[in-house]
Amino acid sequence: MNRPGIHLKLRRIGIDTFKENVAYLHRDCPVYHTEGFQALAKVEVNSVKNHQQVLAVLNVVNDGGIMAIDELGLSEQAFEQLGLKDGNMVCIAHATPPESLDAVHRKIAGECLHASDYLSIIKDVVGNRYSRMEMSAFLVACSESGMEREELLYLTEAMVETGEKLDWGEPLVADKHCIGGIPGNRTTMLVVPIVAAHGMLIPKTSSRAITSPSGTADTMETLARVDLDLKDLHDIVRRERGCLAWGGRAKLAPADDILISVERPLSLDSPGQMVSSILSKKVAAGATHLLIDIPVGPTAKVRRMNDALRLRKLFEYVGDRLGLHLEVVITNGEQPIGRGIGPALEARDVIKVLENDPDAPSDLREKSLRLAGRILEFDPDVRGGQGYAIARDILETGRAMAKMQAIIGAQGVNEEPYVRGALVMEVVAPESGFVVEINNLQMARIARMAGAPMDKGAGVDLLKKMGDKVEAGEVLYLIYAEFPSDFDFAVEQTKKDIGFRIGDNPPAPRYFPPL
Amino acid sequence: MNRPGIHLKLRRIGIDTFKENVAYLHRDCPVYHTEGFQALAKVEVNSVKNHQQVLAVLNVVNDGGIMAIDELGLSEQAFEQLGLKDGNMVCIAHATPPESLDAVHRKIAGECLHASDYLSIIKDVVGNRYSRMEMSAFLVACSESGMEREELLYLTEAMVETGEKLDWGEPLVADKHCIGGIPGNRTTMLVVPIVAAHGMLIPKTSSRAITSPSGTADTMETLARVDLDLKDLHDIVRRERGCLAWGGRAKLAPADDILISVERPLSLDSPGQMVSSILSKKVAAGATHLLIDIPVGPTAKVRRMNDALRLRKLFEYVGDRLGLHLEVVITNGEQPIGRGIGPALEARDVIKVLENDPDAPSDLREKSLRLAGRILEFDPDVRGGQGYAIARDILETGRAMAKMQAIIGAQGVNEEPYVRGALVMEVVAPESGFVVEINNLQMARIARMAGAPMDKGAGVDLLKKMGDKVEAGEVLYLIYAEFPSDFDFAVEQTKKDIGFRIGDNPPAPRYFPPL
Structure with a gap:
């Protein structure tokens, strides 16, 4: 259906269409009519001189102010991909649908x-x-x-x-991943310094928050630079045995990011898609040994033990076939881990644990030691069951803190100290009794409303956890915000649901397999 | 997550994004940052003054030449839907996902x-x-x-x-529909004048070709105006008892067009989607009695009799429950119907049948009479089995031709007579024998390459049909084109596959249930 030979001048159109390429053609362009193009049709744009080509969806322009009749426009990403210059000659043709x-x-x-x-x-x-x-x-x-x-x-x-693959040149490259959904829960920032202090290689890259109040990269950023290029990453890891960086720079498993850009707005998150997304990134990042954390709880991503077991088996099946040494732990996800929710508040919790501060949140400390212990047992020289004790020793002797400081120094210390938001609101118990429920989803929502993760000092600070006895009017948690409008939204949200439930008796403890 | 109160100036952006609304926001617009919008996110654009609202997908603009920082742009369709004016104040918010x-x-x-x-x-x-x-x-x-x-x-x-519905104010409103896929096959243009001449109401609206070399609306357009507004349509139908118009003007079952805009590029065409698409349009168009034609053949849409029966039952089930009087006929779709493929060539065949020209294609004549006969039997006064004879009588006495001329006159005669394309190529039999196969798909492809349906005179004219005896070198069909480049493409296509297969023996006749 193509008439070859109608050449158009390429023009970069300053529109960012995210992961979808868009080509713009003027309605009065002769090609538009003779070729019978339709808006939304897929077209291929070819260089007249060489073999460079890009595929895009067609939008039709009615306004000469945006582009001329003899031009072919491309959105930002499409223009980059074609790799030509403004004014270069291109031709446009109906794209054949991908064979796949x-x-x-x-x-x-x-x-x-x-x-x-x-x-x-x-x-x-x-x-x-x-x-x-x-x-x-x-x-x-x-x-x-x-x-x-x-x-x-x-x-x-x-x-x-279909992407790049990092090679660390060592037989044991450890990594960990939590499937997410639990506010606080910054175990990675404790596991990495402990494991690296032991001498095991753990080049950890993390994502920023997408729908949560903070990702590991957001929290780490309150302490250090996380946006490292691949060379810096390699240098730091070689020197310190570990890092805590943002993973967005490397082109690892690029299909994952593209598919996620469709899965997220569709709220598609089947177990299979989760497994392929996580494992492809980890294998591409060069991990050989991987610990997966699946928190289970009534307001966690995985709500029933049965579903967690099914997910575990899926991880194990695919991980084993990929040649990974993979272990899956199922953990208690019935409430947030630690006290702070939001970048600066979570960083404070992490530092307290590293400082062996008696006031440090014990659940965060304990979970991190258990996870670190399991990773340390990837080391053939560590006897099964001894990992926890080694991890605790590394933490208590200050070696974990020293390693964290070294990593922060290597990545580039954040000179501006984190500050909690200046606006504070106390949320109090409506009645006396025991805290029998803390809703992960609602606490995350309140922290996001307050401005997290964009406002580093915003979020929620939990003063009570499940099982605690409270009097009516006693403070359950504090909300911190930096801007009045955010603050109002967060406060408004607590009026719908404070996220806590108070009961007459303490909640029954749930059984989780020991880590 | 919204901070209300940040107002932007509305601007119409001259970009046609077809069935998808797009909103454009400048990257440096304060709202873009404070609200954490992402390209491709869904947003709602609200009038500041009243309740007008439109939903759109967000594109981010980096170029002040396209729009200013304090503006909010909308693509053509979105701008129309919002119904405000350039410069009106609007605000933008994250759209909540549709509850459904x-x-x-x-x-x-x-x-x-x-x-x-x-x-x-x-x-x-x-x-x-x-x-x-x-x-x-x-x-x-x-x-x-x-x-x-x-x-x-x-x-x-x-x-x-969810759309408008036509009401013809009569108890019997006939309609017909063929599921498509057979080139030629312009029975509608014979059925309508026959049925209308009998006095039965048949307000037929048809689509233009989408993937085929001609739709009924394209072929009718070579004879008369088809782009009628609803008032004209009503007037003509009231006077002539029938019409042959393009159906794109009425907003009947608008969901269908929207869903098709996604189904087509995805090549999704499940039987269920076909049934709901056809029946929703027909019910909305006010039909009470409907004849569905399912052609079956090795290169038709439906390839096996079993599939045709399954599809028939699906039509019957849904049609009955909708209160339609619905009949389904399964017809022979193993080769094109008639001789011409392409708007002007098909119109010529239709006129020959109406003129009772002895040279008229007998398959087109016969099939049209059978279908018209079945529709005439919707009339309670027509005895079962007598429809065909009545239809033949209407055709042979010239009443069908008179009715067609009246309809053409009422719709507006096309004064420019159709002409076949000036470029002609003969495609000849590679060997002697019998025509045992004519590939519908390949013949349609060649006709489209030649320029149909956009070039009304382009297409294919079949001189031989299945079962015909041919000598090596004898002409099988002619290709007509208006433009040399199209002509070359069509000729090129015949070199890959002429679309005919010649065998030593005539093909075995296939059994089809009598209509």
Whole structure:
């Protein structure tokens, strides 16, 4: 259907369309009519001189102020990908649908796909040949009951293969990952210095908060620079045996970021998608030994022990086949871990634990020691069951703190000390009794309303935890905010639900397998 | 998460983003930062003064030439929907996801949905509260095995309820529909004048070609104006008892067009989606009696008799529950119907049949009479089995031609006579024997390459049909084109596959139930 030879002048259009490439064509451009293009159609834009090509969705421009009739516009990302200059000559053609869409249709029809199908789908995704609509179709076809665990392995392998891979040149590269959903819970910032102080390599990269009040990268950023390039990352890890960096710089498993950009707005988060997302990133980051933390609780991501066990088996199946040494721990996720929720407040908790401050939150300390202990036992020289004691020793002798300071120094200390927001509100117990429930979701919501993670000092500080006895009017937690409008929103939110439930009797303890 | 009160100046951005609303915000706009908006996020744009609101996907603009920092841009359709003027004050907020997405997630998880679920989903779709990604998720979850036929009924009802509905004020309003896929096959242009000449009301609206070389509206347009507004349509139908118009003007079952804008690029065409799309449009158009034509053949849309029967039952189930008098006929779709493929060539065939020209294609004549006969039997005064004879009588006495001329006159005769493309190429038999196969898909492809349906005179003219005896070198068909580049593409395409297969023996006749 193409008439070759109609050349247009390339123009960068200053519009950021995120992960979707958009091409802009003027309505009066002759090509628009003779070729029968339609808005939203997929087109390929080719360099006239060489083989550079980019795929994009077409938008039709009616306004000569945006672009001229003889121009072909590209959104920011598409322009970068094509790699040409403003004014270079290009031509435009109907894009043939990616061949791998055939496999997607087989998946929609309920078939199992082969490893080669997943590889070709993911290659096309990374090559920007899929529209968001098409990715949505693929993800929904793969979600829930749609995928055999063997297929999950193929998908994960394809996601690793289509990106870069870090190589640390050592046989044991440790990593940890929590599936998330529990406010506070900054165990990574304690596990890394403990494990690195032991001498085990743990080059930890973390994400920023997406829907939570703080990610490890946000909290660490109150203490040190986290936006490291790959060279700095390597240097620091070689010197200190560990780091606590933001992972956004490396192009590891790029398919994951693209698929997440569709999964998130759709709220698609099937167990399979979680497993392939986490494991592909970890394998690409060069991890050989991995500890996965699955918190379970009524307001956690995973709510029933059965679901946690099923998820654990999925992680184990795929992890083993990928050649990872993978362990999964199921932990108590019935309430926030630590006291602070929000970057600066969480950093304060971490520092208190490292300083062996008797006032440090004991749940954060204990969980971190247990997790660090399990990782230390990846070391063949550590006897099974001894990891916890070693971790505790590293913490209590101050070696963990010293290592944390070294890592902070190496990454670049944040000279501006963190401050809690100046606006404070006390939330008190409406009646006397015992704290029988703290809602993770509601506490996270209140902290976000207060401004976390963007305002580092904003968030929630818990003074009471589950099982504590309280008198009516006693303070349960404090809300900190930096801006009045945020503060008002957070306070408003507590009026709907304070996130705590008070009962006449202490809550029954839940049993969790020992770590 | 909203800070109310930051007002922006509305600006129409001259970009047509088709069925997806897009809002444009300058990267340096204060709202962009304080509110934590992300490109591709869904936002709601609200009038500051009243309750007008529109939902859109956010694009971020880096170029002050496109819009200013204190402005909020909307793409063409979104601007129209909001109904405000350039410069009016608006504010922008994170859109809450449509509540009906919850039902979509239940569908993805494999649940059956209730009538109220489908209604709320389709209301949100029509209200532009769904992104294309979300529609894709819904459609894939509903496709293939995903839907009970009861659910299909709910979906169809929801699509009817969320649009306008025509009322012809008569107890018998006939309509026909072919599921498509067979080139030529312009029976509608014969059925309508025959049925209308009998006095039965048949207000036929048709679509233009989407992926085929011509739709009924394209072919009719070579003879008469088809782009009628609703008032003209009513006047003409009241006077002539029938019409042959383009259906794009009325807002009937608008959800259908929106869903199709996602189904088409995804090549999603499950039987359920076909049934709900066709029946919702017909019920909204006020039809009470409907004949559905399902052609079956190795290169038709439906390839096996079993699939045709399954589809027929689906049509019957939903049609009966909607209160339609619905009949389904399964017809021979193993080759094109008539000789011409392309608007002007097909119109020529139709006129020849109406003129009772002995040279008229007999398959087109016969099929049209059979279909018209079945529709005439919707008339309680027509005895079962007599419809065909009545239809033949109407055709042979010239009353069908007279009615067609009256309809053309009423709609507005096209004064420019159609002309076949000036460029002609003969495609000849590579060997002697019998024509044992004509590939519908390949013939359609060649006709489209030649320029159909945009170039009215372009297309293919078949001189041989299945069963015909041919000598090597004898002409099988002619290709007509208006432009040299199209012509070259079409000729190139025949080199890959001429679309005909020649065998030593005539093809075995296939049995089809009599109409």
